[in-house]
Amino acid sequence: MNYSIVIATYNRLVELAELLESIVRQSVRPKEVIIVNDAGESVEVLSELYPELSIKITSFLENKGHVEARNTGVRQAAEDIIMLCDDDDLLTENHAATMLKALRDADLVYSDVEIVEFQRVGSVRVPVNRRTFAYLYDHSLMRRFSTYVPSGSMYKKKLHEEIGFFDKSVHNYWDWDFMLRAASCCRVKRVPVAGVLYAFSAGGDNQSASMSEQRKTYLDRLSKKHNLGELPTKNFFLLLEEPEMKALEQNTLRVWNGAPFRSRLI
Known part of the structure; x- marks a missing residue:
């Protein structure tokens, strides 16, 4: 089964190179x-560094936002199966194979992840904290939630059709919205393997780390669209420690040995 990977990126060349390193190891x-x-620094050098991958780059002349960037990538995808990747996350080596197998009797599959805080050492990201994110x-x-x-x-x-x-x-909240729409009409499956390393720092630049008034506006739009009622706007990590969320935690298979992904960029 062939698949396309779609990545939206903006000024994360080092991180994107590590993601490609994890992809070439699949x-x-x-x-x-x-x-x-999305109108960030050039990433053209990565095509030369990873010739084993058929890399197709589209560069916006002005910033259009990460959602439009993903939509553009999805529209360009030639294969019938799509995998989404954030530009600063990583995939363990059997992740794609595991997901393809799970997709045989589903329309959308997602895996558990390890939330990882990285620290830059030279041009390499080294993990300093990690925790599983696995829920029913x-x-x-x-x-x-x-x-x-x-x-x-x-x-x-074809899900987009x-x-x-x-x-x-x-x-x-584009991803939450996408999940709710997909689950309303299609087969969704969780894969109990932590095959993705999700880069997140409570004090970093991750867009999910802060809660501004504008972000609350987007949350209200999501709630109105799906008739969700009042939704919590609490700190992400504090929310995970609440009894209701703790009760939903599930066992998962951890497959990453903790080693950094050293890209060809360095």
Whole structure:
């Protein structure tokens, strides 16, 4: 089964190079890797460094936002199966193979992840903290708090014919919205393997780390669109420690040995 990987990127050359390093190590490589550069620094050098991958780069002349970048990449995908990846996350070597197998009887599959805090040592990111993120999948529960991590998730491209593309109007919550729309009409499956390393720092630049008034506006739009009622706007890590979330935690298979991914960029 062939698949396309779609990556939206903006000024994360080192991180993106490490992601490509994790992709080239996949036991089942993608047919193509589509990178949409949202008016950031050039990433063209990566095509030369990873000739084994069929890398296709689209560069915006002005910043259009990460949701539009993903939509552009998805529209360009030639394969019937798409994997989404954030530009600063990493995939363990059998992740794609595991997801392809799970997709045989589903329309969208997502895996558990390890949330990893990295520290830059020279031009290499070294893990300093890690924790699993593995929760029971239930559509009704997903309406209260999204435990869907889009990075590393895989789905059949025809899904967009059913539900449309990613919604720019909800911005930060495009992934939650996508999951709710997909689950309403298609087969969704959680894969209990922590095959994705999700880069996150509570004090870093990750867009999920802060809660501004604008972000609250997007959350309200999401709630109105899906009739979700009042949604929590608490700190992400504090929310995970609440009893309701702790009760949903599930066992998962940890497959990463903790070693950094040293890219060819260095």
